[in-house]
Amino acid sequence: MSSVLDPKVVLVTGASSGIGRATALALSKAGAIVAVGGRRTDRLEALAQEAPGEILVLDMDVSDPESVREAVDRTVERFGTLDIVVNNAGIMLTGPVLDADPAEWTRMVETNLLGSMYTVHAALPHLLRSRGAVVQISSTSGRISSAGAAVYSATKFGVNAFAEALRQEVTEQGVRVVLVEPGFVSTELADHITDPTSRAAVKTMAESMRTLQPEDIAAAVVYAVTQPDHVAVNEILVRPTDQSR
C-alpha cells in the first residue's frame, strides 16, 4: 500500500481536525502529496509536521468561493495537477426547528452544501484532465432524516443528490465520484452545537455506543481511491456496529 498513491495530488478540505485530519494523514502515508485546507492553519501546520509526505497548508474557507478558487489554484500551481478532492469540511449545528437561529442554517448550507459545490466547481477542470476523483463526505443523515437534525440532514441529502448528478456527468470522462456516509464518529463536530439540549443528546448517544474513530473513515477513503481505474466505488456507508439507524 505504501506507494499506491504516489505521486497523486490530493486536496482535503477541513483537514484541521477529525475525519479530514485522519484522512490527510492516511493519504500521506499511502504516498500522496496532500494539500490541506481549513481556517485553523496552526493545526494544519502541526499536521504537516506529523505527515510522512509533502503537505501544502492552505488557509481555506469553503463557504467563500474566492477562497476555494485560490486554494485550488495554489495547489495546481505548486504541483502541476490535481488528482483527488476530498470534500470533508462540515459543521453540524443541530436543534429543533422551532427554536433555531436561521443564521446557523445559513452557515450549515454555506459550509456543507455550497462549500462542497464550490470546491467541485473550482477543481473539476483539473480533475477532468487528470481523470481523477471526487470524494464527498456525507453522512447517514444524508439517508435518514431525524428530529433535531432537519437542516443538517437537508444539507447532507443535498450533498448526496449533487454527487449522483455529478457522477452521471463525469463518469464517462474517467472521473470517479465517491460518496462516503459515516455514522457516529468521535470528533469535535458536536462540540460546536449551540443548543445545550441537542449537544447533551449527542453526547449521551456517543456514550451509549462504541463510536467510530476518524481513522475508520480515513481507511474507507483510502480504499475507494486506491482501486484500479476501471473500478468506481461510488458509495460507502459506515456505521458503528452499535448504531441502529
Ligand SMILES: NC(=O)c1ccc[n+]([C@@H]2O[C@H](COP(=O)([O-])OP(=O)(O)OC[C@H]3O[C@@H](n4cnc5c(N)ncnc54)[C@H](OP(=O)(O)O)[C@@H]3O)[C@@H](O)[C@H]2O)c1
Ligand atoms: N463526526 C461524525 O459523527 C460525522 C458523521 C457523519 C458525517 N460527518 C461529516 O464529516 C465531516 C468532518 O466532520 P468531523 O466529524 O471530522 O468534524 P470536525 O472535527 O469538527 O471537523 C470539521 C472540519 O471542517 C472544517 N471546517 C468547518 N467549517 C469550515 C469552513 N467554512 N471552511 C473550511 N473548513 C471548515 C474544520 O476546520 P476549521 O474550523 O479549521 O476551518 C474542521 O477541520 C463533516 O462534513 C461532517 O458532517 C461527521
